[in-house]
Amino acid sequence: MPDPLLTINNLRIEATIYAPGEKPRDAMIVDDVSLTLEKGKVLGLIGESGAGKSTIGLSALAYGRGGIRLTGGTITLNGREIRLADAATLRSLRGREVTYVAQSAAAAFNPAKKLMEQVTEATLHHGLVSKSEAEARAVELFRTLSLPDPETFGDRYPHQVSGGQLQRAMTAMALCPHPDLVIFDEPTTALDVTTQIDVLAAIKSAITRTGVAAMYITHDLAVVAQVSDDIMVLRNGQMVECGSVQRIIEDPREEYTQALISVRRIDHKEKKPTDTPLMTVENISARYGAMGVDVLSDVSVELYPGQTLALVGESGSGKSTMARVITGLLPPRVGQITFDGKPLPGALKDRSREELRQLQMIYQMADVAMNPRQTVATIIGRPLEFYFGLRGRERDKRVQELLDAIELGEGFADRYPAELSGGQKQRVCIARALAAKPKMIICDEVTSALDPLVADGILKLLLNLQAREGVAYLFITHDIATVRAIADSIAVMYQGKVQRYGVKSTVLAPPFDDYTDLLLSSVPEMELGWLERVLEHRKMESAGN
Amino acid sequence: MKGIPISALLGLFFTVLYFAAAILAPWIAPYGMSEIVGDVWEPASTQFWLGTDNLGRDLLTRLIYGGRNTIFVASMATALSFSLGAILGFSAAVYGGWVDQALARFNDLVMSIPTLIFALVVLSVMPVTLTVLILVMGLLDSTRVFRLSRAVAVDINVMDYVEAARLRGEGQRWVIFREILPNALSPLVAELGLRFIFAILFISTLSFLGLGIQPPEADWGGIVKENREGIVYGIPAALWPAVAIVTLSISVNLVADWVLNRTTSLKGGRGA
Numbered sequence: 001m002p003d004p005l006l007t008i009n010n011l012r013i014e015a016t017i018y019a020p021g022e023k024p025r026d027a028m029i030v031d032d033v034s035l036t037l038e039k040g041k042v043l044g045l046i047g048e049s050g051a052g053k054s055t056i057g058l059s060a061l062a063y064g065r066g067g068i069r070l071t072g073g074t075i076t077l078n079g080r081e082i083r084l085a086d087a088a089t090l091r092s093l094r095g096r097e098v099t100y101v102a103q104s105a106a107a108a109f110n111p112a113k114k115l116m117e118q119v120t121e122a123t124l125h126h127g128l129v130s131k132s133e134a135e136a137r138a139v140e141l142f143r144t145l146s147l148p149d150p151e152t153f154g155d156r157y158p159h160q161v162s163g164g165q166l167q168r169a170m171t172a173m174a175l176c177p178h179p180d181l182v183i184f185d186e187p188t189t190a191l192d193v194t195t196q197i198d199v200l201a202a203i204k205s206a207i208t209r210t211g212v213a214a215m216y217i218t219h220d221l222a223v224v225a226q227v228s229d230d231i232m233v234l235r236n237g238q239m240v241e242c243g244s245v246q247r248i249i250e251d252p253r254e255e256y257t258q259a260l261i262s263v264r265r266i267d268h269k270e271k272k273p274t275d276t277p278l279m280t281v282e283n284i285s286a287r288y289g290a291m292g293v294d295v296l297s298d299v300s301v302e303l304y305p306g307q308t309l310a311l312v313g314e315s316g317s318g319k320s321t322m323a324r325v326i327t328g329l330l331p332p333r334v335g336q337i338t339f340d341g342k343p344l345p346g347a348l349k350d351r352s353r354e355e356l357r358q359l360q361m362i363y364q365m366a367d368v369a370m371n372p373r374q375t376v377a378t379i380i381g382r383p384l385e386f387y388f389g390l391r392g393r394e395r396d397k398r399v400q401e402l403l404d405a406i407e408l409g410e411g412f413a414d415r416y417p418a419e420l421s422g423g424q425k426q427r428v429c430i431a432r433a434l435a436a437k438p439k440m441i442i443c444d445e446v447t448s449a450l451d452p453l454v455a456d457g458i459l460k461l462l463l464n465l466q467a468r469e470g471v472a473y474l475f476i477t478h479d480i481a482t483v484r485a486i487a488d489s490i491a492v493m494y495q496g497k498v499q500r501y502g503v504k505s506t507v508l509a510p511p512f513d514d515y516t517d518l519l520l521s522s523v524p525e526m527e528l529g530w531l532e533r534v535l536e537h538r539k540m541e542s543a544g545n
Numbered sequence: 546m547k548g549i550p551i552s553a554l555l556g557l558f559f560t561v562l563y564f565a566a567a568i569l570a571p572w573i574a575p576y577g578m579s580e581i582v583g584d585v586w587e588p589a590s591t592q593f594w595l596g597t598d599n600l601g602r603d604l605l606t607r608l609i610y611g612g613r614n615t616i617f618v619a620s621m622a623t624a625l626s627f628s629l630g631a632i633l634g635f636s637a638a639v640y641g642g643w644v645d646q647a648l649a650r651f652n653d654l655v656m657s658i659p660t661l662i663f664a665l666v667v668l669s670v671m672p673v674t675l676t677v678l679i680l681v682m683g684l685l686d687s688t689r690v691f692r693l694s695r696a697v698a699v700d701i702n703v704m705d706y707v708e709a710a711r712l713r714g715e716g717q718r719w720v721i722f723r724e725i726l727p728n729a730l731s732p733l734v735a736e737l738g739l740r741f742i743f744a745i746l747f748i749s750t751l752s753f754l755g756l757g758i759q760p761p762e763a764d765w766g767g768i769v770k771e772n773r774e775g776i777v778y779g780i781p782a783a784l785w786p787a788v789a790i791v792t793l794s795i796s797v798n799l800v801a802d803w804v805l806n807r808t809t810s811l812k813g814g815r816g817a
Contacts, residue, residue: 327712348711356714369705373727386713436713 003079005180005213006037006060012072013055013064013237029055029068030237039180042207042214044228044245046221046260048451049422052237053217057183059083060215061098062090078180095122099174103186105166109158116154119173128177141172144209145202164195168202175210182207182214188223192314192478193522200226200524201535219451221260222524225249226531233257249526259453261526268463270488270504276341277302278439278472279326284335286325294333295321296496302489303440306470310483310504312519313493319476322493323442326474327361340439357387360433364445366425370417376403376428377413383435402431406461423454427461434465440472447482459485480523484508492516549803556799563793567613576603578610579761586772586780598782599771608785611763616793618678618758619744625683626744627737630690635721635729637691638698649695656688661750668756678757682747686740693736697729731805738801742794749790765790 013030030052037043045053055068062082064070075083078097082090099122102108109118119141120134129137135154142150145168158166167187174182187203188196204227207214218224224231224245231248233240233256241254252258279302286296296318303309311319324330326337328348337344340358345351363369370379380399384390390398396413403412406427417425426446433441443462447455463486466473475486483490483504490507492500494515500507512520521534549557566573575594576582579602587597595604637645655663664681671677701707707724715724745765751757752766760767765786772782 329708329712351714353714356712361709361712363705363709365705369709371706371724371728374723383713386715432709 004036005039005078006035007076008033008035008056008059008073009076010034010073011056011059011070011075013052013059013068014071015064015066015068028237030059032073033234033237033239034073035232035239035242037181037213037215039213040211041230042216042228044224044231045215045217045234046219046224046231047234047240048219048453050236051234053219053234054185055237056234057185057215057217058100060181060183061094061100063094092126095179096126096128096177097179098181098183099177099179101167101170101174101182101184101187104190105170105187106158106163106190108170109166111158113157114154115156115158115161115169119154119169119176122173123177126177134176137176137178138172141175141206142169144206145169145172146198147172162195164191164199167191167199171199171203171206175206175212178210178212180213182212184214184216186218187216189218189220193480193524194314194518196223196524197522197531197534200531203227204531220524221249222526222530225526225528226524233260246528249528268485268487271304271307273302273304273307273489273503276305278305278340279303279344279474280338281326282336282338284322284325284332284337286321286330286332286335288321288330294496296325296332299335299493299496299498301491301498301501303472303474304488305439305472306466307488308466308473308475308486310475310477310487310490311493312477312480312483312490313499314478314519316495317493318496319478319493320444321496323361323444323474323476326442327359353387357383357436358439359442360436360438360440361442361444362426362429362433362446364448366422366429366449367417369429370425370432372417374416375413376415376417376420379417379428380431380435383432387436398435402435405434405465406431421454422450423457426450426458430458430461430465434469434471437469438471440474442474442476444476445478446475448477448479455482462486480520492519552799553803556796556803559792559796560800563612563789563796564616566609567616570609570613574603574606574609576606578602578606578763580606586775586778586782595785596780596782598768599775604768604782604785607763607768608765608789611765611768611786612789612793614758614762614764615745615748615766618675618682618748618764619741621679622682622686622744622748623737623741625679626686626690626740627733629683630687630692631694631726631729631733632721633687634691634694634696635698635725636717637695638702639717639720639725645695648691652688652691655685656692660685660747664747664751665754665756668751673756673759675758678748678751682744686744686747690733690736690740693732694729697732698725701725701728734801735805738798741797745790745793749786 011030011033012028014026015029016024017027033056035043045056047053058065059070059075060077062070062075062085070083073083074081077093082093116135116138119138123129123134123137124131138154139150142153147153147165147168161169171187184203188199191199200223207227216224216227228245230243231245232242233248233254235256240256241248241252248257249261252261281299281301284296284299285294287294299322301309311322313319321330325332328346328351331346339355344355377396377399380402381395384395384398399413403409408424408427420428447458450458459482462473465471477483487504489503491498492507492515500513500516524530581601582603583593583597583601585597585599585601587593589596593603593605595608598604598607633648637648664685667681702725707720710720710724748757748764749766752764753770755770757766758764768786769783772780775782
């Protein structure tokens with residue numbers, strides 16, 4: 001066996017936590033993790049947020065972000081120990097032997113410089129090749145990554161290219177110095193599925209063609225299964241399990257890995273539409289300000305009592321605008337919304353308190369959806385006070401009932417939002433919506449910011465509550481797996497129009513229109529060779545046309 | 546008192562000392578406020594701890610009574626400028642549209658005139674009483690507070706939790722006082738410390754120029770004015786009020802810093 005490129009032995013990473021109200025204490029971020037990576041291999045690191053995957057990725061550069069200290073173990077890169085290496089050594093290897101691709105390319109590029117200058121910067125800084133040669137390399141990489149007009153692509157500024165292209169440009173930046181190892185830190189997480197598949201394919205072909213070794217960090221097992229040779233599952237800074245992709249996917253040994261793999265397999269039978277819809281949206285068109293473009297045009301959907309309508313589409317498709325129109329934040333330009341048999345006034349200020357009570361909303365970012373200076377009791381209790389005039393002990397009793405309903409139990413009423421985990425925050429937001437006893441709740445990407453297992457819990461909770469309280473959901477999401485798990489009917493949105501609409505079984509069954517087909521086939525599936533199969537299929541189709 | 550940093554303790558000590566001296570002036574001052582008890586500009590002695598002033602009054606007594614006036618006027622003016630500026634600033638941010646434009650542009654208009662000159666003009670035509678002084682200082686200072694609170698509130702106003710409150714049907718009062726105010730407190734507290742000190746400097750400046758607190762009432766700016774000629778002869782009487790102003794300024798800001806640290810903690814000001 002040849003010498004491995006990177007060996008990490010018993011790595012221990014610590015950080016000092018300055019929790020408000022407590023003495024600073026040291027916390028173990030990564031505890032006793034070992035791995036080896038051979039030349040040309042791809043290792044996938046997977047885990048929930050806080051699992052330490054990014055921290056381990058960055059340790060291959062002997063770098064600790066924001067106060068993180070690499071306190072123990074060895075990191076051997078190309079045969080030399082780098083954990084305790086001096087600054088000069090580190091400087092010579094960072095951006096040369098090891099490079100890094102960050103999650104948000106939009107935030108990682110300097111908006112004031114052209115792409116070419118940034119892509120070749122590390123290469124030139126290390127004096128590896130001449131300027132013209134570095135630019136030739138970059139153009140070649142642009143071509144490999146199938147970027148448009150590779151010859152002139154580098155002359156653009158970051159804001160002149162799309163998010164997916166920018167992510168690929170960053171990959172080019174990482175590959176330009178011909179490094180031995182590239183760390184990909186969630187490179188496709190912020191992208192739409194239809195874009196993600198292109199970026200994924202580009203990254204994969206670039207890795208294969210250049211023969212570089214890579215660490216691929218993500219929380220999406222289906223994505224990592226497409227690009228990696230081996231997978232390491234992490235949780236709370238410790239290794240759960242490590243093995244070849246095939247072994248992990250087909251024969252996971254640890255319970256946690258099994259849970260990760262079976263995530264989003266909630267079986268949900270669709271309910272048939274009843275006679276009278278709870279809400280009817282007819283021919284809605286809406287635009288922002290005096291702009292001449294309709295963000296929504298001629299949208300008509302229906303939602304039945306106690307059922308779930310999913311609005312699916314990528315960013316910019318008008319899903320969230322739809323929510324703003326229904327809640328009255330953005331009065332429609334034309335069209336009519338009927339709620340519970342009565343026409344609903346278009347503007348928020350014209351709606352009665354009773355109409356407002358019937359229609360509640362849950363947000364994507366539970367963090368900013370709750371006032372950080374109010375306790376959970378105030379957050380949930382305020383709608384009780386406001387709509388039903390409950391006070392004092394009566395209110396507290398109802399708050400506790402609601403906390404029980406969202407499976408949180410005792411001891412949460414006095415906490416502040418900052419003292420809750422991501423999943424708990426979203427549960428409190430659900431309780432706040434439920435407190436109003438609404439007939440309908442709009443859920444705007446409520447699970448997108450959560451880890452898969454936590455998101456699963458939230459979806460199950462929502463389904464339970466629907467069965468018990470008979471509340472209808474308008475569920476806005478970009479995630480097809482979530483839709484499968486929760487929807488009764490589906491509206492696929494694209495560029496402000498409803499592309500496809502009907503009950504779940506018909507919408508998700510062929511024959512598809514072009515866009516729905518593209519959307520559905522872009523969702524990564526947890527099986528080996530999925531990426532190749534889809535790409536092959538698409539190539540054949542476009543050749544056939 | 547556990548967990549308070551040493552700097553805050555120091556600031557707290559001096560702030561409390563000055564405020565206590567101001568409140569308890571008639572009981573702790575060794576002599577009467579305008580009582581002539583000795584010779585002109587006597588040096589410090591066991592009888593007159595800080596010496597006497599240009600008329601032979603006890604300087605320590607004058608300082609204590611002066612602090613009482615200065616601190617009272619500055620506190621009232623700051624309180625006025627904060628309540629007015631913050632409420633108008635929040636309202637401008639929350640209502641938006643022409644309300645916002647009208648308030649903000651009028652504010653710009655007032656701010657474009659140098660404060661001191663504005664105050665001098667107003668005070669030269671109005672009778673100089675404590676009420677008028679407080680009103681003039683408070684109103685002029687509220688333009689600064691308005692600007693800050695409007696800027697802070699505009700940011701908070703677009704947060705999801707404010708939208709959630711609106712969707713619930715809450716009135717503007719709830720939005721302003723329950724959703725925005727608690728979250729805008731940190732920058733406002735920082736500004737409060739600063740504004741209070743500016744108010745002290747402002748009233749001292751006015752008194753020094755003869756348009757502030759009128760003799761025989763004492764105030765720190767006035768004491769400097771009365772004793773400034775003494776400096777030429779090496780008499781430190783005019784420097785004592787300056788020392789008082791400096792120590793109070795620093796102390797109040799040390800306390801404000803500490804409060805700021807507490808309120809910026811994410812746990813709603815519960816932590817240390």
